[in-house]
Amino acid sequence: MTNIGDIKSNLEAFRKAGTIDASSYTSILNKLNYTEIEIQSIQKEALTYKENLDKVLGEKLVLEREKSSLAAQVAKLSNEKAGLEAKISILQKSRPVLSSSNLVSSFASSLAEMDKGLKKIQSGPKYLVSGMNVTLKTNIALEGEELRFQMPEADDIISPENLSTIEFSLKAVPEKPDIASCKEVPGLVGLSKEEAESKLQEAGFKAGEILEKESSTSQGTVIGQLPSEGSLAAPGAAVDLIISKIISLKVPDFSGLSLEAAKALIEKSRLRLEGVKEKPSDKTPGIVLAQSLPPGSEVSVGTAIVLTVSVAVFKAPNLLGLELESAKQLIDKSGLLPGSIKEQLVSSGKPGIVLAQSLKPGAEVEKNSKIDLVVSAGKIGSVIEAPLNTFPETAAKEPVNKILSETASKLQPETTFKVSGETPSTAPLETQVKASAEPQVRAQAEPSVKPVPNLVGMPLEKAISLLGAQEIKAGTVSEAVSTAAAGTVISQNPCAGSAVDLSVPVSLRVSKQAPVTQLRSNTISRIKL
CATH class of the missing domain: 3.30.10.20 (Trypsin Inhibitor V; Chain A)
Known part of the structure; x- marks a missing residue:
C-alpha cells in the first residue's frame, strides 16, 4: 500500500497547491480508496489460498510417510515370501506319500486356517472362505484297498504324461442360524x-x-x-x-472484503453465515466492517457468524427557513422521504415556512428515512418591530439565523445515527435581528414563572440552548464591540435571577471584534424567522 499512500500524498499536495480542483480531487481520492480496498481484498484471498496450499502440502507429507510405511511392509512381506519359498524348496526334496483321507484333511485344515485368519482382520470389509478347488499332479499307487498319492520331488524329471491329474472341491457347510x-x-x-x-x-x-x-x-x-x-x-x-x-478451525479476518468474497471464504472455512447487518459508512457499499466472531479465534466446524457490511450514507438536509415545496424537493434529492407535516401559528413571517424538522441537519440516516416537518400557518397577534442598526460586513461573528436554527435542531428528537457536519451557513448578518426560539402554537398553555439564568460570559449557542432547556424564549440578539471573545454574551435583559413569565423573551447582547479597516456599510435589511 506504500505506492497508493505516496499517490495520496502527491494528490493532497496538488490540492493544496491548487493544481487540481476539489471535484477532481474527491473523484480521484474515492477511486484510490476503492483500489486500496480491492488490493486488501485480493491480498486476504491470496493469504487464504496460501493457507490451503500449506494444508495440501501437509497432507502430501502424510501420504509420503504412509507410502514409506507401505513400502516397508511390502519389503517385509517379500522377505517372508522368500522364507516360505525356501521352506517349500526343502519340503519338495522329500517324497511324501499321503492317503486319501490325509490329503483331503490337509486341504480342509488349510481351508479352516484361511477362514480363521480372515476373521482376525480388525477393520475393513468382511470376507468368508466357503470353498476350495484343488488340482493335483501326482502319482497314484494302490496299497491294499487304499489309494496312495506319491508326490514327486522337486528335482524329479517326470513327464507330465506320467502323472495323474486329480481335481476336487472342498466346500464349507454353513450352520443354519436359529x-x-x-x-x-x-x-x-x-x-x-x-x-x-x-x-x-x-x-x-x-x-x-x-x-x-x-x-x-x-x-x-x-x-x-x-x-x-x-x-x-x-x-x-x-x-x-x-x-x-x-475438528476446530481458526476464524479468518473478513474486514475489508466484499460481501461476495467474504461469503466464498466462509464456505471454504466451513463456517455458517447466519446473517448480514448493514451499517451506514463512508466506505464503498458492500464492504465488511465487522464480524461476530473475533479473527483468529478457535471455533467448531459449522459455527454461525454474522457480518456487518457498509451501506451508503444519507445525510438529513437543513430545511429550516425554506418554503414547503422547496423543502420537499431538497428531501427528494437527498434520498429521503417527507413525513408528516404540522402547522403552527407564528408571530411574524409568511405561511408555509419550515420551522422545525424531526431529523437534525447533517444527521446520518438510512435511505428513504422520513422527515417530519413543522411549518408556519400564518400570523397571530401583532408584530413588534425592533430598530435595526447597520454593522460593517466583517463585524458579525456568526449569523444569528444559523445559531437559532442549530439550537432549534438540537431540541428536536435525536435519531439513532451519529450526527456529522454542520448546518449550512446563511448570508452574513448585517443587522440586529429579533428572533424567537420557538413559534407560538395554536393552543397556549397557562403561562408559568421561572427565574432567568445567568447567561453572561457564555457563548451565544450555549446560552440559547440553556434558555431552550428551561423553556424560556430567546428574544432580540444584538452585537457590541467588547474585549470579550467574539460571540460571548456580555449582557442580558431581564437580568439574571429575575422571575419572568415564560412568554417573555430574554434579549441578549454578544461581543464582537472592532473592525480593523473602514468598510462600506450595507443598507438595512430585515430577516424574518
Missing part, C-alpha cells in the same frame, strides 16, 4: 458412546469396532451403526459404531 434365538439390534444413532455401549449391553450385544468420522454433530455422538437399527443378530454379536469427531 432365527428364534436372534435379537433385534437397538437404535444407537444420536446417543453418546458411553450410552450406546450401555444400551448394547442391556440388549445382549457388545460394542464392536469404533470408528471416528468428522461431523458437525456434538463430539462423541453416534452417527452410524452396523448392523443397522432393527436388524436381527445373534445374542452377543458385536455392533460397530461410527462416532462423530469435531
Whole structure:
C-alpha cells in the first residue's frame, strides 16, 4: 500500500497547491480508496489460498510417510515370501506319500486356517472362505484297498504324461442360524458412546469396532451403526459404531472484503453465515466492517457468524427557513422521504415556512428515512418591530439565523445515527435581528414563572440552548464591540435571577471584534424567522 499512500500524498499536495480542483480531487481520492480496498481484498484471498496450499502440502507429507510405511511392509512381506519359498524348496526334496483321507484333511485344515485368519482382520470389509478347488499332479499307487498319492520331488524329471491329474472341491457347510434365538439390534444413532455401549449391553450385544468420522454433530455422538437399527443378530454379536469427531478451525479476518468474497471464504472455512447487518459508512457499499466472531479465534466446524457490511450514507438536509415545496424537493434529492407535516401559528413571517424538522441537519440516516416537518400557518397577534442598526460586513461573528436554527435542531428528537457536519451557513448578518426560539402554537398553555439564568460570559449557542432547556424564549440578539471573545454574551435583559413569565423573551447582547479597516456599510435589511 506504500505506492497508493505516496499517490495520496502527491494528490493532497496538488490540492493544496491548487493544481487540481476539489471535484477532481474527491473523484480521484474515492477511486484510490476503492483500489486500496480491492488490493486488501485480493491480498486476504491470496493469504487464504496460501493457507490451503500449506494444508495440501501437509497432507502430501502424510501420504509420503504412509507410502514409506507401505513400502516397508511390502519389503517385509517379500522377505517372508522368500522364507516360505525356501521352506517349500526343502519340503519338495522329500517324497511324501499321503492317503486319501490325509490329503483331503490337509486341504480342509488349510481351508479352516484361511477362514480363521480372515476373521482376525480388525477393520475393513468382511470376507468368508466357503470353498476350495484343488488340482493335483501326482502319482497314484494302490496299497491294499487304499489309494496312495506319491508326490514327486522337486528335482524329479517326470513327464507330465506320467502323472495323474486329480481335481476336487472342498466346500464349507454353513450352520443354519436359529432365527428364534436372534435379537433385534437397538437404535444407537444420536446417543453418546458411553450410552450406546450401555444400551448394547442391556440388549445382549457388545460394542464392536469404533470408528471416528468428522461431523458437525456434538463430539462423541453416534452417527452410524452396523448392523443397522432393527436388524436381527445373534445374542452377543458385536455392533460397530461410527462416532462423530469435531475438528476446530481458526476464524479468518473478513474486514475489508466484499460481501461476495467474504461469503466464498466462509464456505471454504466451513463456517455458517447466519446473517448480514448493514451499517451506514463512508466506505464503498458492500464492504465488511465487522464480524461476530473475533479473527483468529478457535471455533467448531459449522459455527454461525454474522457480518456487518457498509451501506451508503444519507445525510438529513437543513430545511429550516425554506418554503414547503422547496423543502420537499431538497428531501427528494437527498434520498429521503417527507413525513408528516404540522402547522403552527407564528408571530411574524409568511405561511408555509419550515420551522422545525424531526431529523437534525447533517444527521446520518438510512435511505428513504422520513422527515417530519413543522411549518408556519400564518400570523397571530401583532408584530413588534425592533430598530435595526447597520454593522460593517466583517463585524458579525456568526449569523444569528444559523445559531437559532442549530439550537432549534438540537431540541428536536435525536435519531439513532451519529450526527456529522454542520448546518449550512446563511448570508452574513448585517443587522440586529429579533428572533424567537420557538413559534407560538395554536393552543397556549397557562403561562408559568421561572427565574432567568445567568447567561453572561457564555457563548451565544450555549446560552440559547440553556434558555431552550428551561423553556424560556430567546428574544432580540444584538452585537457590541467588547474585549470579550467574539460571540460571548456580555449582557442580558431581564437580568439574571429575575422571575419572568415564560412568554417573555430574554434579549441578549454578544461581543464582537472592532473592525480593523473602514468598510462600506450595507443598507438595512430585515430577516424574518
